Amino acid sequence: MSTIKDVAELAGVSIATVSRVMKGAQNVSPKTLAAVNSAIQQLNYHPNALARQLKHQHTNNIIVIIPDISNTFFHEILLGIEETAEKNNMHILIADMHNKPSIEEYYLKALMQKEVDGIISLSANVAQQLLTQAASNFPIVIACQYLQNIPVPSITIDNIKAARDICNHLISTGKRNIAHLTALPNFLLYQDRLNGYNASLKENGLDFQAGLIRYCSPSVRSGYEQTLSLLDSGQKFDAVFAAGDTMAIGAIRALKERGLRIPEDCAVAGFDDIEMSALIEPPLTTIRQPKYRIGEEAMGMLVALVKGEHIQKQNIVAPHQLIIRESSEKGGIKK
Amino acid sequence: MSTIKDVAELAGVSIATVSRVMKGAQNVSPKTLAAVNSAIQQLNYHPNALARQLKHQHTNNIIVIIPDISNTFFHEILLGIEETAEKNNMHILIADMHNKPSIEEYYLKALMQKEVDGIISLSANVAQQLLTQAASNFPIVIACQYLQNIPVPSITIDNIKAARDICNHLISTGKRNIAHLTALPNFLLYQDRLNGYNASLKENGLDFQAGLIRYCSPSVRSGYEQTLSLLDSGQKFDAVFAAGDTMAIGAIRALKERGLRIPEDCAVAGFDDIEMSALIEPPLTTIRQPKYRIGEEAMGMLVALVKGEHIQKQNIVAPHQLIIRESSEKGGIKK
DNA sequence: TTTTATTTTGTAAACGTTTACATTTTTCAT
DNA sequence: ATGAAAAATGTAAACGTTTACAAAATAAAA
Numbered sequence: 001m002s003t004i005k006d007v008a009e010l011a012g013v014s015i016a017t018v019s020r021v022m023k024g025a026q027n028v029s030p031k032t033l034a035a036v037n038s039a040i041q042q043l044n045y046h047p048n049a050l051a052r053q054l055k056h057q058h059t060n061n062i063i064v065i066i067p068d069i070s071n072t073f074f075h076e077i078l079l080g081i082e083e084t085a086e087k088n089n090m091h092i093l094i095a096d097m098h099n100k101p102s103i104e105e106y107y108l109k110a111l112m113q114k115e116v117d118g119i120i121s122l123s124a125n126v127a128q129q130l131l132t133q134a135a136s137n138f139p140i141v142i143a144c145q146y147l148q149n150i151p152v153p154s155i156t157i158d159n160i161k162a163a164r165d166i167c168n169h170l171i172s173t174g175k176r177n178i179a180h181l182t183a184l185p186n187f188l189l190y191q192d193r194l195n196g197y198n199a200s201l202k203e204n205g206l207d208f209q210a211g212l213i214r215y216c217s218p219s220v221r222s223g224y225e226q227t228l229s230l231l232d233s234g235q236k237f238d239a240v241f242a243a244g245d246t247m248a249i250g251a252i253r254a255l256k257e258r259g260l261r262i263p264e265d266c267a268v269a270g271f272d273d274i275e276m277s278a279l280i281e282p283p284l285t286t287i288r289q290p291k292y293r294i295g296e297e298a299m300g301m302l303v304a305l306v307k308g309e310h311i312q313k314q315n316i317v318a319p320h321q322l323i324i325r326e327s328s329e330k331g332g333i334k335k
Numbered sequence: 336m337s338t339i340k341d342v343a344e345l346a347g348v349s350i351a352t353v354s355r356v357m358k359g360a361q362n363v364s365p366k367t368l369a370a371v372n373s374a375i376q377q378l379n380y381h382p383n384a385l386a387r388q389l390k391h392q393h394t395n396n397i398i399v400i401i402p403d404i405s406n407t408f409f410h411e412i413l414l415g416i417e418e419t420a421e422k423n424n425m426h427i428l429i430a431d432m433h434n435k436p437s438i439e440e441y442y443l444k445a446l447m448q449k450e451v452d453g454i455i456s457l458s459a460n461v462a463q464q465l466l467t468q469a470a471s472n473f474p475i476v477i478a479c480q481y482l483q484n485i486p487v488p489s490i491t492i493d494n495i496k497a498a499r500d501i502c503n504h505l506i507s508t509g510k511r512n513i514a515h516l517t518a519l520p521n522f523l524l525y526q527d528r529l530n531g532y533n534a535s536l537k538e539n540g541l542d543f544q545a546g547l548i549r550y551c552s553p554s555v556r557s558g559y560e561q562t563l564s565l566l567d568s569g570q571k572f573d574a575v576f577a578a579g580d581t582m583a584i585g586a587i588r589a590l591k592e593r594g595l596r597i598p599e600d601c602a603v604a605g606f607d608d609i610e611m612s613a614l615i616e617p618p619l620t621t622i623r624q625p626k627y628r629i630g631e632e633a634m635g636m637l638v639a640l641v642k643g644e645h646i647q648k649q650n651i652v653a654p655h656q657l658i659i660r661e662s663s664e665k666g667g668i669k670k
Numbered sequence: 671t672t673t674t675a676t677t678t679t680g681t682a683a684a685c686g687t688t689t690a691c692a693t694t695t696t697t698c699a700t
Numbered sequence: 701a702t703g704a705a706a707a708a709t710g711t712a713a714a715c716g717t718t719t720a721c722a723a724a725a726t727a728a729a730a
Contacts, residue, residue, distance in 0.1 A: 001449075005686080013709075014710045015688095015710090016709070016710060017709060019689080020688095020689095020709090023688085028709085029707085029709090044468075046448050047687070048448060048685085048687065049687095050686080051389055051685070051687035051688090053715095054685095054686085055686085055687050055689090059385070063428070069404065070410040072407075075404055075405040082433075091441065093398070093428035096429060112381040113382060113384035114336075114381075114384055114385055115388075253614060339717065348679075348680085349680045350718095351718080351719075352678085352680075354717070357717095364677085384717095386715070387717055388717090389716085390716085391717090392685075674730090676726080677724105677725080677726065677727080678723105678725070678726080679725080680723070681721085681722075681723090682720095682721090684719090686715105687715085689714090690711105690713090692712100695707080696705105697706070699704085699705095700701100700704095
C-alpha cells in the first residue's frame with residue numbers, strides 16, 4: 001500500500017501538496033498538479049480513510065440497526081432513510097440483529113467509539129441503560145419503537161389507536177371473538193397494540209378472553225403455528241388480529257389449511273401493510289404505516305443531531321391508515 | 336469526548352499504562368489497575384476506534400453488498416455469512432445497492448481506502464475494470480454472481496445446468512411452449528439461465544421462440560406485468576419458467592387473475608427457492624440453491640484473503656437441487 | 671545488605687492524514 | 701531593476717491510539 005508520503009516523494013513535492021491535490025486543488029500550479037497526479041496514478045494511491053476520518057473526527061457513515069432483515073416491513077423505511085442520507089452526503093450501513101440484543105450492543109459501542117457518526121435503531125431492544133447513556137452523548141434516533149421515559153428522539157405511529165381502529169373495524173363487521181397474535185412482550189410496541197385491542201373490546205362491551213391471546217415470534221411460521229394451536233385448543237373465535245402482517249399471513253395459511261373460509265368463518269387482520277399483504281389470497285386487511293416518511297424523518301433528525309443542531313420535536317407520531325381488504329370484508333377497498 | 340490522555344492524567348499514570356489496561360491488563364499492578372479503571376468510569380471513556388484501527392491496519396469489519404434487500408433470496412446467504420464472520424471475530428455490515436451500480440462503486444472505494452477489511456459482493460454489477468483492479472489488491476469475493484475471465488474468487492451454482500434441469504422437468508410433464516421471464520441481460524447469471532433454457536429446448540427437439548422471452552426487473556410486480564403482457568400478446572404458452580422466484584410469484588398471480596389453472600393450463604417454475612415459494616398457492620417448483628452454505632464458503636474465502644492466506648479453489652461451484660411442487664405437477668414433492 | 675532477576679511503568683515513535691503557519695517563488699506595478 | 705502583493709509550496713503539529721524499548725520499582729537470591 002502506498003501512502004501520501006510515497007506519492008510526495010515520487011512527485012518531488014511535500015505531502016501537504018499531495019493532500020491539497022487530493023482535496024481538490026485550488027492553489028497548486030499546473031505542473032506540480034500534473035506531477036502529483038502522475039505519481040498517484042503510478043502508485044495506484046488511495047488515501048487511507050481511517051487516517052482521514054481520525055483527523056476530521058467524523059466518518060459520514062451511519063448505521064441502521066434492523067431487528068430482522070427478512071421482515072419486509074423495514075425495507076421501505078430503509079428507502080426513506082437512504083434517500084435522505086444521500087441528500088446529506090451520508091452513507092448508511094445496515095446491521096441485521098436477528099433479534100439478538102447482543103448485536104445491538106456491539107453497534108452501539110461502535111458508535112461510542114466513533115466508528116460511525118450516528119445510529120438509527122429500528123429496534124431498541126437493548127438494555128435501556130446502555131441506550132440512554134449512549135443517546136445522551138451520541139446521535140441516536142429510534143424509529144417504529146420507542147422507550148418509555150427515556151429521552152431518545154423517536155418517530156412512531158400511535159400503535160394504541162391503530163390497534164383500536166382495526167379491532168373496531170373487525171367488530172363492526174359483526175365479529176365478536178377476536179383472537180390476538182402478538183409478539184415479544186418486552187417490546188412496548190406490541191404492548192401498545194395489545195392495549196389498543198383491549199380498549200376496543202371494552203369500548204364495544206366485549207369481554208377480554210385470555211385464552212385468545214397468543215405470543216409468537218414475528219414470522220410467518222410462528223403465526224401459522226400459533227393459529228393452528230389456537231384452532232386445536234377448542235377456543236371459539238371468529239377473527240384473528242395479528243400484531244404484524246407476517247404473523248397474519250401465517251394465520252391465513254393455517255385457517256385455509258383447515259378449510260375455513262376467510263372472512264366468513266374467520267376474518268384476519270394484520271399490521272404494517274407489507275408488500276406481500278396485498279398479494280396474498282385473500283388480500284389482507286391491515287394498518288398502513290407511512291414507512292417511507294418514517295425513514296425520512298428519522299434520518300432528518302439524525303442529520304440534525306450529527307450536525308450538533310438542537311432538534312425540536314423529540315418524539316414524532318406519524319399518521320397511520322386502516323386498509324380494508326378482503327380478509328375482513330368481501331369487496332373491501334383494494335389498495 | 337475524553338481521550339486516553341485524559342484518563343492517564345486523572346489516574347496519574349502514562350497513556351501506555353491506560354492502553355495496557357484497555358487491552359486486558361497482564362502486567363499492571365492491582366492498585367494502578369484500580370486507579371485507571373476508576374478514571375475510565377469517571378470520564379466515561381471509550382477508546383477511539385478510528386485511531387486504533389489506523390494503528391492496527393484493520394477494522395474487523397466487512398461489507399456485504401446486496402443488489403436489493405427486499406429480495407429474500409439473499410437473507411439466508413447473509414445468515415451463512417454472518418455466522419461464519421462471527422466465528423472469525425469479524426462483523427458484517429450490509430450495503431443495499433438498490434440495483435444502482437454507483438453504490439457498489441462507492442463501497443469498493445471504501446475498501447480500497449481501508450475503511451473495511453473486505454467485501455463480499457452478491458452483485459458484481461460494477462464496472463469490470465474497477466472490480467478487477469480492486470480484487471487484485473484487496474480482499475473481495477463474489478457470491479452467486481461471477482465474472483468472465485476475471486480472477487475474482489467466487490462461489491455460484493451451475494446456473495446453466497440448473498436451468499436445464501428445471502426446463503427438462505417442465506417438458507417431462509408434457510409442456511411444449513415454455514415462456515421465459517429473465518432479468519437484466521448484463522448479468523452473466525441470467526444469461527446462463529437463458530442458455531440452460533435454450534439447451535433444454537434443443538435437447539428436447541423444441542424450437543426457440545423469441546416472443547416467449549420477456550425481460551423483467553427481478554420483482555413480483557415486474558413478473559406480474561410481463562406475464563400479463565405475454566398473455567395479452569396472444570402468444571401461446573403452457574408453462575412459464577422465471578429466472579427468479581419473485582418473478583415467478585408475479586407470474587402465478589397474473590395467471591390466476593386471468594382464471595388459468597396452474598399447472599393444468601400453465602405450469603410455473605421459478606429459481607432460488609425463497610421462503611415464500613413454499614407458502615404461496617400453489618407452491619412453486621423451483622431450484623434450490625444451498626444458500627446458507629454459499630454464504631459460509633464465501634465468508635470462509637474472504638477470511639482467508641483478509642489473513643493474507645493463499646486460497647486454493649478460486650471459483651467454487653455449489654450443488655443445486657430441483658424442488659418439484661404443485662405449480663408444475665399435481666402432488667409434486669412438497670419440501 | 672548487596673546483587674540479580676523480575677515485574678511494572680514510562681518515553682517516544684509510529685500509523686496516514688489535514689491544516690495553520692512560515693517560507694519561498696512568482697507576478698506585477700513602480 | 702526594485703519592492704510589494706499574490707500565489708505556491710513546505711514544515712511541523714495534531715488527531716488518538718499501540719508498542720518497542722528504556723527505565724524504574726519490586727522481589728528473590730546470595
